[in-house]
Amino acid sequence: xxxxxxxxxxxxxxxxxxxxxxxxxxxxxxxxxxxxxxxxxxxxxxxxxxxxxxxxxxxxxxxxxxxxxxxxxxxxxxxxxxxxxxxxxxxxxxxxxxxxxxxxxxxxxx
Amino acid sequence: xxxxxxxxxxxxxxxxxxxxxxxxxxxxxxxxxxxxxxxxxxxxxxxxxxxxxxxxxxxxxxxxxxxxxxxxxxxxxxxxxxxxxxxxxxxxxxxxxxxxxxxxxxxxxxxxxxxxxx
Numbered sequence: 001x002x003x004x005x006x007x008x009x010x011x012x013x014x015x016x017x018x019x020x021x022x023x024x025x026x027x028x029x030x031x032x033x034x035x036x037x038x039x040x041x042x043x044x045x046x047x048x049x050x051x052x053x054x055x056x057x058x059x060x061x062x063x064x065x066x067x068x069x070x071x072x073x074x075x076x077x078x079x080x081x082x083x084x085x086x087x088x089x090x091x092x093x094x095x096x097x098x099x100x101x102x103x104x105x106x107x108x109x110x
Numbered sequence: 111x112x113x114x115x116x117x118x119x120x121x122x123x124x125x126x127x128x129x130x131x132x133x134x135x136x137x138x139x140x141x142x143x144x145x146x147x148x149x150x151x152x153x154x155x156x157x158x159x160x161x162x163x164x165x166x167x168x169x170x171x172x173x174x175x176x177x178x179x180x181x182x183x184x185x186x187x188x189x190x191x192x193x194x195x196x197x198x199x200x201x202x203x204x205x206x207x208x209x210x211x212x213x214x215x216x217x218x219x220x221x222x223x224x225x226x227x228x
Contacts, residue, residue, distance in 0.1 A: 001173065033213060037157075044206055044218035045157065056216065088157055092213040097170045099147070099159035099215070 002026050004089050004102035012110040019076040021105045023089035028069050033092040036065055036074045039104075040085045048087075049074060076107075084109050112136035114146075114207050114219035121225050122197050128224060132190040132207030136217075139165055139185050145210035146190040148181065150203040151221075158203075162210055163190055199226045 003026040013019055023034075031052035037045035047056040049065035052072060062077040076083055089102040118130035130148070137144055148160040161181040162170045171179050180193045190207060204221040 035214065044221055046218070047214070047216050050214045050216070090157075090159075090215070094213075096173065097162070098172060099149075099162075101157040101159065103156045 001098070002029060002091055002093055002100055004091060004100055006087075006089055006102035006105045008105060009103075010106045010108060012108050013079055014110045015079050015081055017079050019074075019079055019083070019107055021074040021076075021087055021107070023067075023072040023074070023102050025070045025072070025091060029072075029091045030094075031068050033094070034065075034067070034072050035090045035092075037088045037090065038083075038085050039088065045088065079107075081109075083107065112209055112217040114209060114217060116205060116207050116219045116222040118205075118222055118224065120223060121227065123228050124198055124226060126197050128192075128194045128197050128201070130192045130194075130205055130207075130222065130224075132192070132219065134188050134190070134207070134209065134219075137209060139163075139183055139188070139190070141165055143212045145212075146183070147208050147210045147215055148190075148192045149206045149208060149215070149218075150201075151206070152200075152203040155203075160194075160205075161192060197226045202226045 005024045007022045034052040036049040039045040053065045064075045086104045088104050114134040145164045147162040163181045178195045183190045204223045206221045207219045208215045209217040
């Protein structure tokens, strides 16, 4: 089973700054099967990025995803107040068919 | 517009079986590539995927929980049911159902909090 490790655990930044969130897999992951979610308190997760770099419907272009193999990155170019939340990476394994999530990165206002 | 809603008991006793229903609209589980997944989240903790059922009735389960889980669908009612046996306090969590488009989990329900306590 693939394990996803996100870093840092908590990231303290100010609005307008750039955020870089990391997701490292214990073994190689197909880029097609790597996604990122945003979760705000009391809400369900929201899909941000799928296929490692494709933005989901309605996601602002300040969110971008990159990476391949075992190292993936979510970048938020200029933080808006509504971006402070917890972010999860997730991978889908085709054999066996199952999903794993990282432990999350909390993005908090500095 | 895709929507999903979870329903079921808010409180179950240890050793009981939990039955959750996901009622959805805006897509059909008879469409090729469409699936529904269940994911849970203990309070203050990370997300954990539980199970998935596909348009062709293929079913997939978390390896650590597969002996306790059963997923099924009623396409005519636009519903997916998840049962989890032998509930324990560590199973206390918010349970989400979500549309899965091929392999992408794209739309989520609001979640339902299930507490396991005697």
